[in-house]
Amino acid sequence: MKKYYSETFEKIPGEKSERILRLSLEEFRRKGLSDTRIDDIAKKAGISHGSMYTYFASKDDLIRTIIQRGHQVQRQAFSESEGETLDVFENIERILSTSLSTAVKDPDSISIWLELSFEYNDRFSEDTLVLENEGIIFWKDIIKQGIEEGSISDRIDADAAAFCVDGIVGTLMKSYISNHEKEKLYMHFGDIPTEMIVKKIMTVIRGVLQR
Amino acid sequence: MKKYYSETFEKIPGEKSERILRLSLEEFRRKGLSDTRIDDIAKKAGISHGSMYTYFASKDDLIRTIIQRGHQVQRQAFSESEGETLDVFENIERILSTSLSTAVKDPDSISIWLELSFEYNDRFSEDTLVLENEGIIFWKDIIKQGIEEGSISDRIDADAAAFCVDGIVGTLMKSYISNHEKEKLYMHFGDIPTEMIVKKIMTVIRGVLQR
Amino acid sequence: MKKYYSETFEKIPGEKSERILRLSLEEFRRKGLSDTRIDDIAKKAGISHGSMYTYFASKDDLIRTIIQRGHQVQRQAFSESEGETLDVFENIERILSTSLSTAVKDPDSISIWLELSFEYNDRFSEDTLVLENEGIIFWKDIIKQGIEEGSISDRIDADAAAFCVDGIVGTLMKSYISNHEKEKLYMHFGDIPTEMIVKKIMTVIRGVLQR
Amino acid sequence: MKKYYSETFEKIPGEKSERILRLSLEEFRRKGLSDTRIDDIAKKAGISHGSMYTYFASKDDLIRTIIQRGHQVQRQAFSESEGETLDVFENIERILSTSLSTAVKDPDSISIWLELSFEYNDRFSEDTLVLENEGIIFWKDIIKQGIEEGSISDRIDADAAAFCVDGIVGTLMKSYISNHEKEKLYMHFGDIPTEMIVKKIMTVIRGVLQR
DNA sequence: AATGAATGAGATTTCATTCAT
DNA sequence: AATGAATGAAATCTCATTCAT
Numbered sequence: 072m073k074k075y076y077s078e079t080f081e082k083i084p085g086e087k088s089e090r091i092l093r094l095s096l097e098e099f100r101r102k103g104l105s106d107t108r109i110d111d112i113a114k115k116a117g118i119s120h121g122s123m124y125t126y127f128a129s130k131d132d133l134i135r136t137i138i139q140r141g142h143q144v145q146r147q148a149f150s151e152s153e154g155e156t157l158d159v160f161e162n163i164e165r166i167l168s169t170s171l172s173t174a175v176k177d178p179d180s181i182s183i184w185l186e187l188s189f190e191y192n193d194r195f196s197e198d199t200l201v202l203e204n205e206g207i208i209f210w211k212d213i214i215k216q217g218i219e220e221g222s223i224s225d226r227i228d229a230d231a232a233a234f235c236v237d238g239i240v241g242t243l244m245k246s247y248i249s250n251h252e253k254e255k256l257y258m259h260f261g262d263i264p265t266e267m268i269v270k271k272i273m274t275v276i277r278g279v280l281q282r
Numbered sequence: 283m284k285k286y287y288s289e290t291f292e293k294i295p296g297e298k299s300e301r302i303l304r305l306s307l308e309e310f311r312r313k314g315l316s317d318t319r320i321d322d323i324a325k326k327a328g329i330s331h332g333s334m335y336t337y338f339a340s341k342d343d344l345i346r347t348i349i350q351r352g353h354q355v356q357r358q359a360f361s362e363s364e365g366e367t368l369d370v371f372e373n374i375e376r377i378l379s380t381s382l383s384t385a386v387k388d389p390d391s392i393s394i395w396l397e398l399s400f401e402y403n404d405r406f407s408e409d410t411l412v413l414e415n416e417g418i419i420f421w422k423d424i425i426k427q428g429i430e431e432g433s434i435s436d437r438i439d440a441d442a443a444a445f446c447v448d449g450i451v452g453t454l455m456k457s458y459i460s461n462h463e464k465e466k467l468y469m470h471f472g473d474i475p476t477e478m479i480v481k482k483i484m485t486v487i488r489g490v491l492q493r
Numbered sequence: 494m495k496k497y498y499s500e501t502f503e504k505i506p507g508e509k510s511e512r513i514l515r516l517s518l519e520e521f522r523r524k525g526l527s528d529t530r531i532d533d534i535a536k537k538a539g540i541s542h543g544s545m546y547t548y549f550a551s552k553d554d555l556i557r558t559i560i561q562r563g564h565q566v567q568r569q570a571f572s573e574s575e576g577e578t579l580d581v582f583e584n585i586e587r588i589l590s591t592s593l594s595t596a597v598k599d600p601d602s603i604s605i606w607l608e609l610s611f612e613y614n615d616r617f618s619e620d621t622l623v624l625e626n627e628g629i630i631f632w633k634d635i636i637k638q639g640i641e642e643g644s645i646s647d648r649i650d651a652d653a654a655a656f657c658v659d660g661i662v663g664t665l666m667k668s669y670i671s672n673h674e675k676e677k678l679y680m681h682f683g684d685i686p687t688e689m690i691v692k693k694i695m696t697v698i699r700g701v702l703q704r
Numbered sequence: 705m706k707k708y709y710s711e712t713f714e715k716i717p718g719e720k721s722e723r724i725l726r727l728s729l730e731e732f733r734r735k736g737l738s739d740t741r742i743d744d745i746a747k748k749a750g751i752s753h754g755s756m757y758t759y760f761a762s763k764d765d766l767i768r769t770i771i772q773r774g775h776q777v778q779r780q781a782f783s784e785s786e787g788e789t790l791d792v793f794e795n796i797e798r799i800l801s802t803s804l805s806t807a808v809k810d811p812d813s814i815s816i817w818l819e820l821s822f823e824y825n826d827r828f829s830e831d832t833l834v835l836e837n838e839g840i841i842f843w844k845d846i847i848k849q850g851i852e853e854g855s856i857s858d859r860i861d862a863d864a865a866a867f868c869v870d871g872i873v874g875t876l877m878k879s880y881i882s883n884h885e886k887e888k889l890y891m892h893f894g895d896i897p898t899e900m901i902v903k904k905i906m907t908v909i910r911g912v913l914q915r
Numbered sequence: 916a917a918t919g920a921a922t923g924a925g926a927t928t929t930c931a932t933t934c935a936t
Numbered sequence: 937a938a939t940g941a942a943t944g945a946a947a948t949c950t951c952a953t954t955c956a957t
Contacts, residue, residue, distance in 0.1 A: 335931090629891045
């Protein structure tokens with residue numbers, strides 16, 4: 072995989088590089104990819120903007136680096152949930168629950184990820200589609216497994232089920248990227264704890280899918 | 283509702299004002315709210331740079347005007363589907379189908395709408411939340427009606443069902459805003475006609491909700 | 494001929510556009526093409542640097558515009574000296590004299606022209622070689638004419654004679670672009686009036702060429 | 705003569721210091737004094753950026769060091785041609801020939817030397833004028849010698865003759881610093897071997913000067 | 916002595932906005 | 937009402953130079 076950061080960036084203390092990436096993410100969520108200024112990130116990180124350019128040749132390179140970091144984290148999450156022999160619905164519930172807590176803890180990553188959907192960010196598409204595909208396959212596998220096991224009705228289209236679950240989880244994760252989205256979530260569910268939201272959504276998913 | 287355009291804008295031929303708003307939408311989807319330049323819109327519309335500023339006091343005002351226009355269209359869609367005494371699932375299917383064709387015909391509106399979810403666009407939140415709320419209530423009503431009619435299982439949480447259906451429809455509409463999203467849709471469903479996608483998704487929704 | 498300035502630049506008062514080009518030339522001679530800052534030219538001309546960019550898309554475009562202006566002036570000079578039926582040596586003397594007074598009055602143009610000889614300015618080559626060629630042909634014609642008339646010895650190689658006269662005139666014109674070059678001229682001739690320099694050089698050229 | 709390099713630079717292997725100076729020259733010709741970056745030279749020479757600064761306190765000091773090196777080489781050339789009892793024209797021809805082959809072999813030195821003529825490089829003037837003067841005296845001596853010997857006509861102004869010969873040789877040497885100049889030389893002489901150019905120019909110089 | 920990470924002044928360029936015509 | 941020239945704040949990026957290791 073192509074590296075979008077300099078060797079210098081590799082050599083600086085991990086703590087520092089982590090901080091830079093984390094603060095970049097935060098700033099990107101708050102200001103948007105386009106309106107985030109390299110200089111602001113540098114200021115927040117307590118380094119000179121010149122240093123930012125010794126680490127990343129351009130703003131786009133910084134964004135790509137962040138995207139790749141997101142991949143690693145996401146892949147790890149996928150691989151962790153593999154090999155577990157849970158019931159399909161327990162599996163979905165666990166993923167939903169994990170996704171939700173990720174969204175609450177790290178809305179920055181979700182926000183930047185969602186920005187990549189827009190046409191004006193298509194230049195990053197090649198960097199992200201591979202992972203998107205992995206996510207889609209991940210869901211399809213789960214659904215197929217459920218059908219094979221007989222726990223999901225075979226009247227249901229597997230592709231559509233994967234699409235729906237993916238969409239529901241995505242929508243839920245999106246609900247924490249901004250006040251605006253939090254308001255919408257509140258409109259939907261009122262003021263209830265997040266675990267409660269998972270439970271409620273699971274009644275739907277079970278209802279829909281369970282035979 | 284506050285007007286964000288000048289009286290001058292009201293007086294110009296409807297055809298011209300329509301064209302300006304339509305081309306603005308197109309440009310906003312392609313470049314993003316932030317990277318779209320007023321001058322580019324003016325050039326596309328064949329009017330002078332300065333004229334844009336006689337119509338809209340600022341770029342944000344243009345965006346707000348576009349948002350309000352979206353509201354009108356959306357409200358019209360809501361009101362049209364009211365008063366019809368369809369079966370709940372027929373109703374959902376029709377909305378799904380309409381939403382899909384809207385997304386295909388006018389991805390620009392969807393794209394700009396989705397951009398408003400991000401924190402860096404929270405300044406537009408007050409202009410949009412009202413309509414978001416209407417949409418949510420719209421779904422809740424449909425679900426409640428279904429439960430009352432007995433066609434939707436009462437084991438299912440109504441709020442969550444509304445959230446899920448809303449999320450699914452939203453995800454589907456998002457699938458047409460960029461090549462990147464189209465690719466993802468293709469990963470999900472392969473190369474099938476759009477009506478087929480609706481049908482497949484309906485097997486899921488019926489399966490989940492139907493008692 | 495391709496235009497390297499905007500339509501806006503064409504429309505501003507001639508006096509203003511002249512001033513901008515003149516001050517650009519001056520600044521380019523003093524600081525060099527590379528170290529001249531657009532902002533400094535703007536300041537000298539009493540306009541905003543933003544305006545400079547409405548006139549010229551880039552610094553290179555400004556340079557090209559200046560080069561083209563130099564062409565026009567130079568071509569005019571060529572065409573003026575045509576059609577006159579002077580003796581070859583009178584002709585050369587007149588050109589030498591004119592060139593010298595041009596160099597004294599407008600060293601800026603000479604300086605920028607000479608900068609174009611360097612490899613790092615080869616990107617402008619296509620804009621200048623045509624005129625260079627015209628200058629070379631101009632000299633060759635004069636020498637040939639002299640040989641045909643019998644006033645120049647036919648033992649002399651015409652190409653080389655054109656090269657030498659061109660080189661001498663070029664060197665003389667170069668002598669006014671900087672203090673450094675003026676010093677060198679002083680080392681050569683001491684403190685004598687410029688007409689005297691022309692006379693002295695003519696003794697050489699006559700001596701060399703006259704049969 | 706003031707040294708513009710550090711003691712450290714004196715201590716490193718001659719081969720290495722030679723390489724650094726040679727590569728600097730090359731880069732300066734290709735990019736120009738102003739646009740050449742110290743870092744690029746360091747990279748080409750395979751040393752670290754910082755090392756360049758342990759050798760030379762600044763970019764200007766590197767340039768001055770290069771200039772002084774040019775002096776040494778040039779002085780050596782002068783001294784070699786002294787003490788030889790050639791006929792004046794043989795002498796000129798030999799210098800012309802030597803200059804030409806120097807220009808072909810080492811256009812980098814010529815290029816940087818010519819850059820020093822411009823006003824924006826006047827800060828190096830004090831470092832170069834001494835040598836320029838030596839060159840001028842060198843030519844004057846040759847011409848005077850020719851007049852004394854009777855091989856150059858006394859109708860000719862000695863100062864002007866020195867100026868002209870100097871200008872011709874300078875122009876010829878300049879002809880190899882860039883593609884642009886090579887094109888001009890080709891316009892003058894077509895595609896002929898360099899020795900032929902010398903021969904042809906000598907017909908002019910002899911013609912002019914020889915009584 | 917050599918390295919290369921860090922710095923920050925400053926260059927080019929962009930573009931929302933103003934305003935005289 | 938329409939125009940488009942002018943403005944200048946601000947963004948991205950460069951690179952000579954410093955300095956700790």
